[in-house]
Amino acid sequence: EIVMTQSPATLSVSPGERVIFSCRASHGVNNNLAWYQQKFGQAPRLLLSGVSTRATGVPARFSGSGSGTEFTLTISSLQSEDFAVYYCQQYNNWPRTFGQGTKLEIK
Amino acid sequence: EVHLAASGGDLAQPGGSLRLSCAASGFTFSSYAMSWVRQAPGRGLQWVSSISGSGGSRYNADSVTGRFTISRDNSKNTLYLQMNSLRAEDTALYYCAKYGDPYGYYHFDYWGQGTLVTVSS
Numbered sequence: 001e002i003v004m005t006q007s008p009a010t011l012s013v014s015p016g017e018r019v020i021f022s023c024r025a026s027h028g029v030n031n032n033l034a035w036y037q038q039k040f041g042q043a044p045r046l047l048l049s050g051v052s053t054r055a056t057g058v059p060a061r062f063s064g065s066g067s068g069t070e071f072t073l074t075i076s077s078l079q080s081e082d083f084a085v086y087y088c089q090q091y092n093n094w095p096r097t098f099g100q101g102t103k104l105e106i107k
Numbered sequence: 108e109v110h111l112a113a114s115g116g117d118l119a120q121p122g123g124s125l126r127l128s129c130a131a132s133g134f135t136f137s138s139y140a141m142s143w144v145r146q147a148p149g150r151g152l153q154w155v156s157s158i159s160g161s162g163g164s165r166y167n168a169d170s171v172t173g174r175f176t177i178s179r180d181n182s183k184n185t186l187y188l189q190m191n192s193l194r195a196e197d198t199a200l201y202y203c204a205k206y207g208d209p210y211g212y213y214h215f216d217y218w219g220q221g222t223l224v225t226v227s228s
Contacts, residue, residue: 034214036152043202043221044152049214087152091213095168096142096154 002027002090006099012107013078021073021102023088028068032092035064035073038101039084047086048073080106109133111219113203118225119193129186129203129219137161137181140206142215143188145199145224155201156188157212166212170196193226200224 003026013019023033031051036044046055051071052064061076075082083106088099115127127143142157156177157166165177176189186203200221207216 032213036215038152043218044215045218046207046214046216049207049216055216089152089214094166096157096212098152098154100151 001095002029002093002097004088004090004097004099006086006088006102008102009100010103010105012105014107015078015080017078019075019078019104021086021088023066023071023073023099025069025071025090027093029090029092031067032090033064033066033071034089034091035062036087036089037082037084038087044087078104109205109217111203111205111217113201113219113222116201116222116224118227119190120228121194121226123193123226125190125193125224127188127190127201127203127222127224131184131186131203131205134205135209136179136184138209140210140212141177141179141186142204142206143177143186144202144204144215144218145197146202146221147196147199150199153199157206158186160210190224193224195226197224198226 005024007022033051035048038044048064063074085101085103087101110132112130140159143155158177174192178187202221203219204215205217207214
């Protein structure tokens with residue numbers, strides 16, 4: 001099983017600032033990496049697939065990069081609606097696995 | 108517009124059974140693999156099971172193999188999860204999710220609202 005490790009567990013950031021989330025895979029996943037956003041009480045929402053392809057309706061301030069085992073999600077300028085939990089997920093191997101999530105809090 | 112409506116969650120006793128359903132609309136259901144993903148209270152996301160568009164291929168997490176069975180009825184645009192031999196650790200919100208590409212098992216592009224399963228005596 002590929003273990004996905006996200007760091008840090010919590011980020012405290014002010015609106016308008018730039019934030020970077022980290023996701024590491026225990027084995028290479030090629031470009032088969034997605035990011036999801038989950039707000040409190042809601043289902044997850046797809047942000048990025050294939051490392052860097054934004055889903056329909058996702059603002060350009062969200063971007064992704066990385067390859068192999070190291071990946072990042074960047075929000076260029078935080079908006080109030082971005083405070084949520086963010087998960088990475090690999091779909092290169094079975095079982096599909098998610099990181100444990102990074103909670104983005106208002107500073 | 109894609110819509111996934113999960114139902115069937117309930118309180119069940121350890122060792123008991125439940126069947127979850129997910130009614131899908133807004134896309135060609137039979138062309139897309141589907142999945143169940145769960146989230147224990149206050150915890151992260153855990154993939155449970157996936158099924159191909161035709162229903163001919165299925166994949167399960169080790170933790171549910173032999174206990175849970177995923178299936179689908181393409182004539183009814185509905186996904187199912189038969190859950191047997193339930194354990195306390197199966198307590199979670201269960202989401203149905205649609206895979207993002209026809210005939211593939213890639214990212215999940217749409218998620219239902221979830222249905223809550225609680226296993227307790």
